[in-house]
Every structure is written in structure tokens, then in C-alpha cells.
Amino acid sequence: MTQALPYARIIGSGSFLPPRCVSNDELAADLASRNIETSDQWIFERTGIRQRYLAERGVKTSALATEAARLALADAQVDASEVDLIILATSTPDFVFPSTACLVQANLGNKGAAAFDVQAVCSGFVYALTTAEAFIRAGRARCALVIGAEVFSSILDWNDRGTCVLFGDGAGAVVVKASAEPGILSAELHADGSQMGILSAAGNVAYGAVTGDPFLRMDGQAVFKQAVTVLDRSAREVVAQAGLQLSEVDWFIPHQANSRILTFLARKLEIPLEKVVMTVDQHANTSAASIPLALDVARRDGRIQTGQLVLLQGVGGGFTWGSVLVKM
Ligand SMILES: CC(C)(COP(=O)(O)OP(=O)(O)OC[C@H]1O[C@@H](n2cnc3c(N)ncnc32)[C@H](O)[C@@H]1OP(=O)(O)O)[C@@H](O)C(=O)NCCC(=O)NCCS
Structure with missing residues (x-):
């Protein structure tokens, strides 16, 4: 240790x-x-x-x-x-x-x-x-x-x-x-397994064969509603946990699933769209890769600078969600 x-x-x-x-x-x-x-x-x-x-x-x-x-x-x-x-x-x-x-x-x-x-x-x-x-x-x-x-x-x-x-x-x-310097300031994670049915790939390899359904299935409208509700709450919680205000966030990087979810959420949180890193147009939804992909794009093109506050948010199957507030 x-x-x-x-x-x-x-x-x-x-x-x-x-x-x-x-x-x-x-x-x-x-x-x-x-x-x-x-x-x-x-x-x-x-x-x-x-x-x-x-x-x-x-x-x-x-x-x-x-x-x-x-x-x-x-x-x-x-x-x-x-x-x-x-x-x-x-x-x-x-x-x-x-x-x-x-x-x-x-x-x-x-x-x-x-x-x-x-x-x-x-x-x-x-x-x-x-x-x-x-x-x-x-x-x-x-x-x-x-x-x-x-x-x-x-x-x-x-x-x-x-x-x-x-x-x-x-x-x-x-x-x-x-x-010795602050980096990740606060984080919070949640899940609600009772909502597993709205987004799943409910298959498995067992006894030498695929059992169940090997493909992703989704109730798009249920996922949409759930995502905007939990991400709104989670953003407020993670920022409050750090003793900060949403208005102090420099860059907002929600999971890149759908630009309508992102813009709806940003409006609810009163985060200007100029502060939202959006790569879903270029990459579509890359699941667990979407947030680090977007973060890397915005660091390399010079938008995200050292010392700035970045709010990362994930949401998806499970149902799972969470936020991390980072000082770069
Ligand atoms: C998936 C999503 C784009 C679908 O949009 P929607 O407005 O809810 O559309 P619906 O599923 O109600 O389908 C509307 C119509 O479009 C049709 N449709 C579905 N996919 C289509 C496609 N790729 N091209 C053309 N038509 C399509 C449907 O068959 C339906 O036709 P019908 O009215 O004749 O039955 C939307 O629900 C969504 O963004 N959900 C969130 C998904 C998400 O982000 N998931 C990942 C989270 S990690």
C-alpha cells in the first residue's frame, strides 16, 4: 500500500x-x-x-x-x-x-x-x-x-x-x-435494477450456445424520459456535493446518446448550449466510450483547459446513471 x-x-x-x-x-x-x-x-x-x-x-x-x-x-x-x-x-x-x-x-x-x-x-x-x-x-x-x-x-x-x-x-x-492538487471533486453513482427491461441485451453464453437474446433491445421513449429525469437530479447533487453551483461548470459532457436528450437536459439545468460538448453527431452513441471520447476531443481541440470545471454524466442500461465533477 x-x-x-x-x-x-x-x-x-x-x-x-x-x-x-x-x-x-x-x-x-x-x-x-x-x-x-x-x-x-x-x-x-x-x-x-x-x-x-x-x-x-x-x-x-x-x-x-x-x-x-x-x-x-x-x-x-x-x-x-x-x-x-x-x-x-x-x-x-x-x-x-x-x-x-x-x-x-x-x-x-x-x-x-x-x-x-x-x-x-x-x-x-x-x-x-x-x-x-x-x-x-x-x-x-x-x-x-x-x-x-x-x-x-x-x-x-x-x-x-x-x-x-x-x-x-x-x-x-x-x-x-x-x-496534492484537487482533481476529481465529487461523484455519485446510482442504479435501479427494477428498470432492467427498458434497455438490455439479455443473452448469455451457456452450455456451449447463446441463450436468450444476444441483441440490444430498447424502449426508446422510456429510456428518454428516465434519462432526462435522473441526469437532472444527479447533476444538481454532484455539484452541491462539491459546494459549487451549476453556473460555475465550464464544460458539460453528458453521455452522448441523443442530441435531443442533451439539449433538453442542458435547458433544464440552465447550462448554455455553448458549454455542452456534443460529439453524438460524429460518433453516434458509443456507450461506455462516449464520455472519454468527447472529453478527449474537447481537450485536444483546445476547448477544455487546465483548471476548468467539467461535469461528466453517464446514463444507460441497468438502469444506471451517475455524475463526476472534475477540475482539469
Ligand atoms: C429511439 C428514439 C430516437 C425513437 O424516437 P421516437 O420519436 O421515440 O420514435 P418511435 O420509437 O416512437 O417511432 C416512431 C416511428 O418511427 C419509426 N422508426 C423507428 N426507427 C426508425 C428509423 N431508423 N427510421 C425511420 N423510421 C423509424 C417507428 O417504426 C415508428 O413508426 P410508426 O409510427 O409507423 O410505428 C427516441 O425514443 C430516443 O431517442 N430515445 C432515447 C434512446 C437513447 O438515447 N438510448 C440510449 C440511452 S443510453
Whole structure:
């Protein structure tokens, strides 16, 4: 056990998208060839999505996660050998086991760090970041790699136009280090398992076969209503926990599921839209990867600066949700 420093700070980020970018028009043409009707207009008006990146068949979550992790380590100027904790959030792990975190560890050449996956669907990254912060503040880790990575295209029913147009693949990662200066200021996580039915992929591998339904299923309207309700409450709670006001938040990065959810939420919270980082148009919903992807984009294009306050919010299957307030 190492000596505890009082805070955990994000000191670097990285992200990675598979090379194949598929526009709404291309997706609509592909679906039309199978007599499934959709359009750029329907998708964009309902969700704000213009395109998504899709991994080629056979490309696994660990491959995307490793690339994002390498970029985050380089950005933080941390060698992989310094990392003593790897937490990877995903709902599309490479295997039943070992965990995808262990596969990334091996790819990075790290030996000895604790490594495990977190399963909280689209809230996975805020769950993983909160867990890493708790390890660091308890003195059980000094340098953590926190990753959100998905090949969500592998669990989509490409005959269901109500869901297959909404998601994409990708990975994002941050390096979190013990620090004498404040970094992660407050966090809160929640779940309501009684709502499992509104968003699930209720299948499993058992007795040598897939049992249940291997595809994602969603009651879109129920998810929409639930998401805006819980995220509104959670944002207020996490900011109050830090003794701050919502008006002091510099950047708001909610899970990138749907621009209508994001704008509705920002209005409820009276956060100006200029402060909302929006990548859902470019990436679609990449589940656990969406928040670190958006964070990395906004750091690299110069919007998010050191010292600024960033509010991260996840929401998704479980039903799960949570918020983390970060001083960069
Ligand atoms: C999914 C979502 C965009 C659907 O929008 P909606 O306005 O609720 O649409 P509905 O599901 O009621 O469907 C309306 C119509 O569009 C049709 N439709 C569904 N998907 C379509 C598509 N891709 N293209 C064209 N039409 C489509 C439906 O069949 C339905 O047709 P009908 O009226 O003839 O039956 C919306 O509910 C949503 O954004 N929910 C939140 C989802 C989310 O963010 N999930 C992730 C959270 S982690």
C-alpha cells in the first residue's frame, strides 16, 4: 500500500475510432438493400446523429481500447509500467473471461497492475472513473488507466431500425494520478435494477450456445424520459456535493446518446448550449466510450483547459446513471 495523496487528477486522455465511417445515407442505403426503410432525415431529426464509426467484423474491444490507452499514456507522459490500476468499462468484452482490462494490460506490456472490467453499460465510464478515484484516495493505487471501449455494432440487431441506427464503436481513455492538487471533486453513482427491461441485451453464453437474446433491445421513449429525469437530479447533487453551483461548470459532457436528450437536459439545468460538448453527431452513441471520447476531443481541440470545471454524466442500461465533477 502506497502513501495516500489527498486527490486524484486526470492528467491525460486519448481516444480511438475504427477507420470505417458510415454516414446516415450510407447506412440507409445498406438497410434499404434489405428492405428496411430509414433516412438521414429521420435519424438526424430524432437523434442529431449524422454518422458513426463501425469496426470491421472480428475487430475486438481490446484493440480499440489499447489504441486509446496508448494515446492517453503518451498525452500524460506516463510509461505503461507506472500504471498500477486498469479499469475498463464495456458491455462488449472480447471474452467471457479474461477481462478486457487484462487483455489491454498485456497489449501495453504492463505487469502487475490490478486490472478489471466494469459493466454499467453507458454509465460505465463514470462508474470506472469513480472507482479509480476511490482506489487512489484510499492509497491503494497511484496511477490508473480508466478506459471506456465498445464494439457495440456486435450486439446490434441490424434488422431493427429502431436501434441499429443509434450506435457506433470506439474507445476513450484517461490517466488518473494521485495528486496534492484537487482533481476529481465529487461523484455519485446510482442504479435501479427494477428498470432492467427498458434497455438490455439479455443473452448469455451457456452450455456451449447463446441463450436468450444476444441483441440490444430498447424502449426508446422510456429510456428518454428516465434519462432526462435522473441526469437532472444527479447533476444538481454532484455539484452541491462539491459546494459549487451549476453556473460555475465550464464544460458539460453528458453521455452522448441523443442530441435531443442533451439539449433538453442542458435547458433544464440552465447550462448554455455553448458549454455542452456534443460529439453524438460524429460518433453516434458509443456507450461506455462516449464520455472519454468527447472529453478527449474537447481537450485536444483546445476547448477544455487546465483548471476548468467539467461535469461528466453517464446514463444507460441497468438502469444506471451517475455524475463526476472534475477540475482539469
Ligand atoms: C429511439 C428514439 C430516437 C425513437 O424516437 P421516437 O420519436 O421515440 O420514435 P418511435 O420509437 O416512437 O417511432 C416512431 C416511428 O418511427 C419509426 N422508426 C423507428 N426507427 C426508425 C428509423 N431508423 N427510421 C425511420 N423510421 C423509424 C417507428 O417504426 C415508428 O413508426 P410508426 O409510427 O409507423 O410505428 C427516441 O425514443 C430516443 O431517442 N430515445 C432515447 C434512446 C437513447 O438515447 N438510448 C440510449 C440511452 S443510453
